[in-house]
Amino acid sequence: MANKSIEPRDGCIASAMDIIGSKWTALILRDLALGPKRFSELEKSISQLNPRTLSQRLDGLEAQGIISKQASQANRPKSLYALTAKGADLLPLLKQMATWGNKYAANRD
Amino acid sequence: MANKSIEPRDGCIASAMDIIGSKWTALILRDLALGPKRFSELEKSISQLNPRTLSQRLDGLEAQGIISKQASQANRPKSLYALTAKGADLLPLLKQMATWGNKYAANRD
DNA sequence: CAGTATCCTTGTTGATACTG
DNA sequence: CAGTATCAACAAGGATACTG
Secondary structure, eight states: OOSSSSSTTTTTTHHHHHHHHHHTTHHHHHHHHOOBOOOOHHHHSSSOOOOHHHHHHHHHHHHHTTTTHHHHHHSOOOEEEEEEEETTTTHHHHHHHHHHHHHHHHOOO | OOOSSSSSSTTTTHHHHHHTTTTTHHHHHHHHTTSOOOOHHHHHHHHTOOHHHHHHHHHHHTTHHHEEEEEEOSSSOOEEEEEEEHHHTTTHHHHHHHHHHHHHOOOOO
16 A cells, blocks of 8 residues: 555554653653763753652663663662663654754743 | 753753653644544544544644644534644654654564 | 543552662 | 662543534
């Protein structure tokens, strides 16, 4: 069947939404775009986000191969979350969102 | 403060997510990208979506200025939903999603 | 056709406390 | 620091039936 849709095949948009659609994920990815971050850094940066939910998001993203987690227990517990290639490929998407938001979002300051 | 983030100012991504982040919205927009559609057309196209939620999404999108609604009650009830300019500006975003999804989504057929 | 009304299930959150 | 455990409370979403 001829597919005139903007998605090459069905489910493409849905699968992207499946990743970034859950609350906070886009913001987490935005932060990780600047480089690897620790749990507490993310927690601080996204102040409305509580540790339980952050942990859930992080686990989910790792399971989906969007981020990688590197934990070391040298002296003090330390964890580092970073984007994978698959996750980095999501960045143009975030930029596009930012572009749209910048044009249309109400200014809040 | 210097903002090295991929968003020019805080809240841009959040405001885009506020629109497309709710479930089904991206799919509705995808369909409207092909031209104005009726309620039942959308309902048929997105088969998992029930009328209540569709109605909610449509109302919300209209309130946010993403789509316009034109209803006529000539003989038979008829409604037509179409993208506004603001809504059309969301399409690059959807294409970007589709691109990502096409690269990474599991094939389902 | 274009929705509403109702009810129910699930996801998300908030607060707080606790562990390696 | 980096989380997990537990509970309560709520909002979003799903199923189904019904109406102008």
